[in-house]
Amino acid sequence: MVSTVGNLGRIQPPRCRQVATTSPSPFAQGKAYPGRLRPPRGTGNLGANPANSCPLTPLGFLERAATVFGDCPSVVYHDTVFTWSQTHRRCLRLASALVSLGISRGDIVSVLLPNVPAMYEMHFGVPMSGAVLNTINTRLDARTVSVLLRHSGSKLVFVDPSCLPLTRDALKQLPPEHPAPSVIPVEDPHEKEFPAAPPGTLTYELLLDKGDPEFEWVRPASEWDPMVLNYTSGTTSAPKGVVHCHRGIFLITLDWLVEWSMPQRPTYLWTLPMFHANGWSFPWGMAVVGGTNVCLRRVNAGAVYATIARRGVTHLCCAPVVLNMLANAPEGSRRPLAGKVRVLTAGAPPPAAVLQRAEAIGFEISHGYGLTETAGLAVSCTWKKEEWDTLPAPERARIKARQGVRTPGTPDLDVIDGETGRSVPRDGSTMGEIVLRGGYVMLGYLNDGEATAAAIRDDGWFYTGDVGVMHLDGYVEIRDRSKDVIINAGENISSVEVESVLYGHPAVNEAAVVARPDELRGETPCAFVSLKEDAAGMVTAADVMAWCRERMPQYMVPRTVVFRAELPKTSTGKIQKYVLRNIARDMGPARKGDDRSSTRV
């Protein structure tokens, strides 16, 4: 059992590709990596020195925001509005109060909160105490929360009133010898349904009252010090504990402000849960640009459209499932967009049809790709305005559905053949594993050296486990997760490609394609489909197959179509393909003639 993440930290720099040089570098004697730091003495000793080697950390963004944007709104929730100088002081109070509770450098502090102001403050206040922030997905079940609390050795948990029963159940499931973390409730005066904490309870606001707003926050001793611990979504296996350091978070935060051309003082709507890979680094990013963080406890189409209109939202991030919800929202809950709303979507493949529908409503969409292990998005479908803006809408959407190129902060990205380790040809069809390297790749998985070594290999690449192709223009496109590829008589079928055709069907709301065992061909595609409300019962499996047959090679056409009212999703909104795969497997091998039958499970 651990209570700190001291076992992760600075590792050997990877062996990167060397650039051939013909003349000796004038800086040959400088140090490539900070070793023992000395003050510079003459030109022969250039390199790292105490003035250029102070640890990079995103925490300093807050102090700067208080100076530059002090009176501007920082966090908005219902009728509560904080300014940047208030947020700065509240985070210092939080940090100092944690220290006075005995929290020290490297301890884990967990958080079970939706997107409320306290959740925003945790992203600064917790690491400013020297602790490591662990945001836990509020939609998990008690058993999983218990596993995570035990695995992380968390010392303290901040809990939303809606998650208190869940937390109590989770704590009950901890083994008797495991020290239970202290629980601090975070009350929400805007939600009348939650009873007030019993008198004498140390709540979040009472804790802040005890804190010192002038606190000298605990700076990292090294930029490699762990700062956050995030568990993966558990789409393919049990969630893994990903640890990131100050340096990595600093780099990815600035990277995305550049890549998304973020202006000063945006109005940013929190539709993406901050517990999901720290909201792709935008909690820290908003402090850089003095944005207004508009918090939303519950995300549904009506609330999102209403908040966009009321607050003049300019930016939001969301998974494709939320984009689909906004695009398919019935007229009643949709409102016309008064201004430009820029949306960044990632987390799962966004079908071209969904992108097209959302853009038709007026959203300006960017698409990125990343993993919990990369602290956010490492790849972006960077838009070539002059070249692509004039294309017809379906073509634009098809191009935008590709995951794209490395962001400015990603030094290297490739798609490689698993056996030879060589780059696949740029032909848009040869599949390989997507690999990358960059300063924000995780330190590793907490207490899991084996999984860390499998993901970060001696060849200097981080292996994503995603299967993709490289297009002629250097843009990458995901074809599947390695576990989701369907192998049909030796031919690889990308489930994502089949899904994107299904999403084009006017009656389809959601679609997921998995492998079903097949007597003759090994595996065949099995499509699970939910229909839009007004199309329920109007479409048959044969209709769906006919739609596919007209748009893809015969071997890719689903041999089985299963209609469901809703598809099972992970707590981060990803369709749980392993659940569907089990259903398809339990259906038994597909036999000749099955493709004429309509299936309803």
Ligand SMILES: Nc1ncnc2c1ncn2[C@@H]1O[C@H](COP(=O)(O)OP(=O)(O)OP(=O)(O)O)[C@@H](O)[C@H]1O
């Ligand atoms: N734009 C995108 N297009 C396609 N897939 C994406 C995109 N962005 C992210 N993904 C998928 O999400 C994965 C990263 O998700 P995350 O880190 O939340 O955990 P998970 O991989 O879903 O869970 P686990 O690793 O526990 O199975 C990527 O490996 C990729 O498969």
